[in-house]
Amino acid sequence: MNIEFDNIKTASAIPGAAAMIETFRAIGYSLETAVADIVDNSISASAKNVWINRIWKGGDSIVTIRDDGRGMSGDDIIQAMRPGAQNPLEERSATDLGRFGLGLKTASFSQCRTLTVMSKTQGQSPEFWTWSLDHVARCDRWELVHWCPEGFEHELDDLASGTIVIWTDPDRIIPAATKAENENAKRKFSEAFDRVKKHLSMTFHRFLEAKSVAIHWGGHEIDPWNPFCPKESKVQIMPSEQIGEQVTVKGYILPHKNNFSSETAYRQAEGIFGFSAHQGFYVYRGDRLLLAGDWLGLFRKEEAYKLVRIQINLPNSVDSDWQIDIRKAKAAPPVGCRQQLESYARQACNKGSEVYRHRGRILKQRAGQEFQSLWLEKKKDNKWSFVVNREHALVRNIRELAKENPDQAIDMLLKFVEESIPAKTIYVREANDDDSQKQPYSDMDPGLLRTMIKQIHERQLDQGLTPEQSRLALKQMEPFNEYENLIDELQ
Ligand SMILES: Nc1ncnc2c1ncn2[C@@H]1O[C@H](COP(=O)(O)OP(=O)(O)O)[C@@H](O)[C@H]1O
Ligand SMILES: [Mg+2]
Structure with missing residues (x-):
């Protein structure tokens, strides 16, 4: 103008x-x-x-x-x-x-x-x-x-x-x-x-x-609180990387709880809002911390990355590029840095979620050949799924029990399944690639479904429901709601 x-x-x-x-x-x-x-x-x-x-x-x-x-x-x-x-x-x-x-x-x-x-x-x-x-x-x-x-x-x-x-x-x-x-x-x-x-x-x-x-x-x-736990020997430190002329990043993967020097040290490392909230980038302007755990819009916070903390060091001369706000409580990386930041952070996150997988493997190794997992991971067509191990002693025992006391056996089985769902592993898989898990019921035998639907339908009719009402009830019932065509086949 x-x-x-x-x-x-x-x-x-x-x-x-x-x-x-x-x-x-x-x-x-x-x-x-x-x-x-x-x-x-x-x-x-x-x-x-x-x-x-x-x-x-x-x-x-x-x-x-x-x-x-x-x-x-x-x-x-x-x-x-x-x-x-x-x-x-x-x-x-x-x-x-x-x-x-x-x-x-x-x-x-x-x-x-x-x-x-x-x-x-x-x-x-x-x-x-x-x-x-x-x-x-x-x-x-x-x-x-x-x-x-x-x-x-x-x-x-x-x-x-x-x-x-x-x-x-x-x-x-x-x-x-x-x-x-x-x-x-x-x-x-x-x-x-x-x-x-x-x-x-x-x-x-x-x-x-x-x-x-x-x-x-x-x-x-006031004592300092250092997010990178310099006194802990098992912290994994990534090589520092330069972004442009003035900015450096350095990733830290905190150890698993059991690898901290003490329970107190672990609690101390957690920070004001807990591990999950404190994952992400730590943006320093000079020596002053602006942001304590924020993925800057590049990722979502995930349980699997909660041990990942990445330092970003900025001089005050890049304030306007990084959109430092008046409160000094916000920053946004310039477009030119985003890709490099993202790929560095991805490496760190992979290492971070590895800590949990590694942990799982150690537990199995400790038990040696004898280890019996209640849940098994299955991979088919590149999709993961989790199945209950039918050979597990517990399952075999419950089968025996079912002969004498079916009610108690079913309750016990459900209870063990509920309690042992491998939530953490599922979470890690989901976080790493949210497309890698098998769709629910995608390889369920349709014959089995038909039999189930038919049996429930007949019971409902016995209880006095009209066929119309029974079909409606089935369509509102997980997982049958996904199989309306099978329900419509019912007489
Ligand atoms: N504690 C202090 N000691 C000396 N000078 C100060 C102090 N607090 C503020 N000032 C002066 O007041 C100015 C305005 O402060 P402020 O409003 O916080 O803006 P800014 O910090 O962005 O300059 C500072 O630049 C500094 O010159
Ligand atoms: Mg000021």
Whole structure:
């Protein structure tokens, strides 16, 4: 488009402050991602320590995130408080975890109505400014207020330089009218922050491991949670691969439960949402984890791949190619990388599902020649099916029992079949190739079906059903519903 901007009539269209600032609340942060975004700023400001504090006072609770980074002058605070403080297109230093110049404001407003930033640089006294959604709503202007919550004036006194972000009126964490005595609300508040703690130990694990930053939580430091279990000796590590000039991927296959060093280590490795949810790509931007287990739209999550975790390392210079969002909770690989990512991930997934097949084989080997499987895998015309082993001692015994007590025998047989369905193996086969399983009843003898249908039909007629009703009942009965033609043959 060629518009002559120099010689054209214009009209001002400034966003309405009160309405616009409310929309900042709706960007979709969770409490975890919001706190992590504030911690990003501390790390970008070269903090060595971050202290997170929450003070329970019901609806008047307060959350603070304090750091000993380089701090800001009064003017810097005003600049930092401006939405869009820095253009996202500007180049950033490699250690800068920011991007849109919005995080401080959007993350805070997603949780609270009042955001205070107090900060000091080396050798200067602290300065502060506050965004109050209530003030903006009243005056409808982009206007900070010079206010600091009571009792926080000296929070930076013990630091040479640093910043404290204070969230008051946290109405998105606890409803405003909640009383401090409300034990139920207090418990929920504390549980919400347990999740925050876990999220931080995962998101910043590389910083915590390298001890470049310590995150203090109440009286202790948060421990790192490393998704790739570096202390476990039986993790399979795939060779790392380069994607384009700047991106690397590296696959890890975690060991089977029994091959972890301990039950505790296995539980620990599971992560916040469990193994199944934590399979997939782990996208790092710099050393900061953005996504902890996501197939980025390339695969579905499958039980068979739950031990597969693949690291993707991005520099912050590829943000726009990878569509990093404001919350830093989403990424999408550029079209040019997809194929390579997919084929790398497929190899990893094959190795991942092999862990289970391998496990099955070991169990059989342990039992040696004597091993009697209740289920047998059959392959015919390239299709897998599973059949109950008629030669199994159990089946033979039940046959004997049936002569004396048919009811008990049938119940027992059904019970054993139900309990022993090889669900995991079926799942793995299905996941690897969802076309490889035999269609149900596809090689059932039609003579057998006819006999069954006829017998049930006759019984139903004896019970007083009309032929019409009986045929209808059969058509609604698995598996006969698939064989309407056989049912229609009935007289
Ligand atoms: N804890 C902090 N210490 C020093 N400077 C900070 C801190 N938090 C925010 N800032 C400044 O405020 C700016 C705006 O922060 P933010 O809104 O999160 O956007 P972004 O991180 O994308 O730049 C940052 O670029 C930084 O200059
Ligand atoms: Mg930021």
